[in-house]
Amino acid sequence: GDLGPFNPGLPVEVPVWLAINLKQRQKCRLIPPEWMDVEKLGEIRDQERKEDTFTLMPSPYYMELTKLLLNYASDNIPKADEIRTLVKDTWDTRIAKLRLSADSFVRQQEAHAKLDNLTLMEINTTGAFLTQALDHMYKLRTNLQPGESAHSQDF
Helix, strand or coil, rough: CCCCCCCCCCCCCCHHHHHHHHCHHHCCCCCCCCCCCHHHHHHHHHHHHHHCCCCCCCCCCHHHHHHHHHHHHHHHHHCCHHHHHHHHHHHHHHHHHHHHHHHHHHCCCCCCCCCCCCHHHHHHHHHHHHHCCCCCHHHHHHHHHHEEHHHHHHC
């Protein structure tokens, strides 16, 4: 595609794939997103631990961006190790909440749920489990319904 021309020394917003490509060729220095700061991520982690519900994350791709930027440009990110730890702690807290929510959902035999403020990556980590659990619940419910004919079965 058509990108540029770029002026040396002036910050410019580009797609992540281009930024990483230029960084790998040592043609640029990456500036991390505003939210990728130890203090802000600490507040986000603490807020996530306090709330029973999922809090709004600074980016819908916070985990993916953190992983990419820390893998390819950790030398441009101040306190990269602390940032990695804070994001991992936040991720672990959110996944634990998601597992508890899924467990409660299945135990109460609910038919639907509303999941606000989850990212696609978080949903995908439990998507397979939830769909299988719901499928099993559906089969159990249909087999226990009275008045069903004995010869109708799922194969």
